[in-house]
Amino acid sequence: MDLELRHLRCLVAIVDSGGFTDAAAELGVSQAAVSRTLAGLEDVLGVRLLHRTSRSITPTTAGVQVLARARHLLAEADDLIREATTGHTRLRIGHAWSAMGRHTAEFQRRWAADHPDVELYLIRTNSATGGLAEGLCDLAVVRTTFDETRFASAVVGHERRFCALADDDPWAKRRSVPLADIRERTLLVDRRTGTTTAELWPEEARPPVEYTQDIDDWLAIIASGRCVGLTPESTANQYRRDGVVFRPLRGADPIAVHLIWRRHDPHPMTHASVALLSDLYRTS
Secondary structure (H helix, E strand, O other): OOOOHHHHHHHHHHHHHOOHHHHHHHHOOOHHHHHHHHHHHHHHHOOOOEEEOOOOEEEOHHHHHHHHHHHHHHHHHHHHHHHHHHOOOEEEEEEOOOOOHHHHHHHHHHHHHHOOOOEEEEEEOOOOOOOOOOOOOOEEEEOOOOOOOOEEEEEEEEEOEEEEEEOOOHHHHOOOEEHHHHHHOOEEEEOOOOOOOHHHOOHHHOOOEEEEOOHHHHHHHHHOOOOEEEEEHHHHHHOOOOOEEEEEEEOOOOEEEEEEEEOOOOOOOHHHHHHHHHHHHHHO
16 A cells, blocks of 8 residues: 555544544544544554544654654645646746845845735755756756756846955955956866856966865855955855955956746746846846
C-alpha cells in the first residue's frame, strides 16, 4: 500500500477532533472507514501512531513526528490545489546577485500597488539562471549569457560597470578607474554567476585572475585588498559593505539586464513584469 494524502488527513482529523467518531463526521465517512484508514497508515509506516484508551487518544512518540510532517505536507498540497484552481496568485523572480539593483524597492512598491492579487517574491539563488533552470522561480533577472533555445527573454535595461576595491586601496581615491589599468591588478571573478570575463581585454593584456563562487566571499576577498573586482552598478547599490568601495569603470560597454522565463511555460504576469522593470530603467 502506498502513502496517500487521505491517510494523513485521517490522522490529523482524529487528533484534532479527539476521537474516531468526530473525525468520521469531519471527513464525511463512517467510523469504520476512519479505523481502516488509520490502520492502513500504520501498516505503510510500520509504526504505531496513537495510544487509544476508552477515554483519550494521544499520539505516540512516532505519531508526534508523523503528525508534524503530515500537517506540513497537507498544507503544501492545499497550496498546490489552490494555485492550480484559482490561477497564478504569486510571482517568484529569481536573481543571482543583486535583483533589480537600485530599482528593487520601487519595483516591489509598484507591483504591490498595481497587482495586489499577485504576491511578489524575490529569490536569490547562486545559479547562472537565478534559479529558473532549477524550477525555483517563474522569472529571473540575469546579466550573463543564458541558453536562448530554452529561455525566452527581454532586455529591460543596461547598467554601467564598476570597479570594487578595498577602501584603503590607493585607487579608492580616484573618481573612476580605466579598464586598461585593471591588468596591473589581480582580478577576482565569479565564474558561475559573474559578469566579468577575460574577453574584456586583448589576449596579450589580460590581468591575472582568481576565482570565487559567491557574492559574500567576493566582497570579503576584495575588502582584504588582495584583489579587485568588476561588477554591474546594481551590485554597488545592493551590497554596500564596510571595507569595500565602488568606482565607475571607464572604457567598457554597459551590461544588458535581461528578464528571462521558460519559453514554453511563461507566467501570466511575465509581460507586466517586463513592462514595469523596463519603465524603471528607462526613467532612471
